[in-house]
Amino acid sequence: MGEMDQMKKEAEGLKSQIEAARKAAADTTLADAASGVAPAPRVQLKTRKTLKGHLAKIYAMHWATDCRLMVSASQDGKLIIWDAFSGNKINAVPLKSSWVMTCAYAPSGNLVASGGLDNMCTVYNLKTPVVKTVKELDAHTGYLSCARFLSDTEILTASGDTTCALWDIETGKQKTVFLNHVGDCMCLALSPDMNMFISGACDSLAKLWDIRDGTCKQTFQGHTSDINAISFFPSGNAVVTGSDDCTCKMYDLRSDQEVISYQDAQLNSGVTSLALSVSGRLIFAGYDDFNCNIWDSLKGEKVGVLSGHDNRVSCTGVPQDGMCVCTGSWDSFLKIWN
Amino acid sequence: MSNNSANSNNLVIAQKAVKQLRLEASVRRIKVSQAAADLKTFCLQNAHKDPLLMGVPSSDNPFRPPKSCSLF
Numbered sequence: 001m002g003e004m005d006q007m008k009k010e011a012e013g014l015k016s017q018i019e020a021a022r023k024a025a026a027d028t029t030l031a032d033a034a035s036g037v038a039p040a041p042r043v044q045l046k047t048r049k050t051l052k053g054h055l056a057k058i059y060a061m062h063w064a065t066d067c068r069l070m071v072s073a074s075q076d077g078k079l080i081i082w083d084a085f086s087g088n089k090i091n092a093v094p095l096k097s098s099w100v101m102t103c104a105y106a107p108s109g110n111l112v113a114s115g116g117l118d119n120m121c122t123v124y125n126l127k128t129p130v131v132k133t134v135k136e137l138d139a140h141t142g143y144l145s146c147a148r149f150l151s152d153t154e155i156l157t158a159s160g161d162t163t164c165a166l167w168d169i170e171t172g173k174q175k176t177v178f179l180n181h182v183g184d185c186m187c188l189a190l191s192p193d194m195n196m197f198i199s200g201a202c203d204s205l206a207k208l209w210d211i212r213d214g215t216c217k218q219t220f221q222g223h224t225s226d227i228n229a230i231s232f233f234p235s236g237n238a239v240v241t242g243s244d245d246c247t248c249k250m251y252d253l254r255s256d257q258e259v260i261s262y263q264d265a266q267l268n269s270g271v272t273s274l275a276l277s278v279s280g281r282l283i284f285a286g287y288d289d290f291n292c293n294i295w296d297s298l299k300g301e302k303v304g305v306l307s308g309h310d311n312r313v314s315c316t317g318v319p320q321d322g323m324c325v326c327t328g329s330w331d332s333f334l335k336i337w338n
Numbered sequence: 339m340s341n342n343s344a345n346s347n348n349l350v351i352a353q354k355a356v357k358q359l360r361l362e363a364s365v366r367r368i369k370v371s372q373a374a375a376d377l378k379t380f381c382l383q384n385a386h387k388d389p390l391l392m393g394v395p396s397s398d399n400p401f402r403p404p405k406s407c408s409l410f
Contacts, residue, residue, distance in 0.1 A: 018362060277388050279380070
């Protein structure tokens with residue numbers, strides 16, 4: 001048993017080393033460094049559109065890269081493709097399994113994907129006369145919590161089986177499996193340069209992965225409960241997480257640590273979703289308490305709130321051009337705000 | 339599972355954990371002051387291009403149908 005004790009000792013030593021190195025780099029906090037920055041203006045956004053059509057809780061939404069179309073997924077067993085400008089429904093895709101937890105729009109606009117308690121990621125072609133299933137990606141042994149297309153041929157998934165995977169859509173096989181989390185993976189986000197991705201899990205950790213070599217490069221701790229939402233800061237140098245511990249946090253990749261926490265003593269609902277404005281200054285975070293709070297990312301202050309849903313805000317998204325923010329809720333509606 | 343194979347399984351897991359920790363320990367870290375400065379700069383330089391921060395004029399708002407006046 002000597003070797004086991006040796007391993008344990010080395011592990012403890014390395015953990016202390018990492019903690020010490022992080023402390024040595026922590027010569028200030030983001031809030032202190034930003035104390036001279038003018039506060040963000042009080043943000044008062046109005047609902048411009050309410051998208052009605054789903055008959056049950058909405059669990060996910062994702063903008064298309066044209067910033068006009070978007071896909072939403074509901075446990076009414078449908079994916080709806082919306083034209084957000086007009087509020088019209090372009091397509092309704094019936095799902096084999098109504099227990100959907102995620103949806104994604106491919107950058108090309110040709111494909112969408114969904115997945116959930118069926119443990120599969122199903123890819124659909126929107127460009128055929130009738131929407132067709134392209135592939136059922138079946139290998140995860142747990143629910144599908146998140147999916148994001150890299151292109152029409154590759155997709156990343158996060159699963160309740162604690163792994164993330166990169167799939168070849170044409171062959172339907174996993175090209176790479178990302179192993180390291182010890183809790184259900186709940187969310188993932190692609191880096192702006194598409195070489196890395198970040199995952200958040202029920203082990204309260206966020207992990208940065210190299211897509212091509214399959215390795216976990218960095219692990220970020222600090223949350224005390226499941227991480228439900230994650231996003232890259234637009235520069236690609238930081239990530240923002242949202243958790244059941246009622247806080248959001250920003251971790252800087254290059255200093256390898258948490259640089260600010262977004263929390264309020266009066267907020268005691270978990271964070272379900274988050275999205276950043278294009279400059280990275282505003283964080284839109286959806287909570288279990290039916291609201292979406294707006295945070296000044298540099299100063300850590302709440303600068304606004306989006307109230308209007310009658311149930312939990314389950315998903316948020318800002319399109320690439322930053323012209324609005326969309327919130328989706330268990331009340332079955334999606335709202336567009338700006 | 340015999341005790342021996344359970345032990346060797348645990349050892350493999352421990353070895354992988356140590357390998358991962360070694361990798362993460364070797365990361366080059368910059369000072370938070372520098373990281374913060376870069377985050378600040380990015381936000382400020384891109385602020386004017388951020389419609390949610392700057393506000394969207396009604397005439398340019400694609401989510402708001404333009405109000406038109408017809409003169410007969």
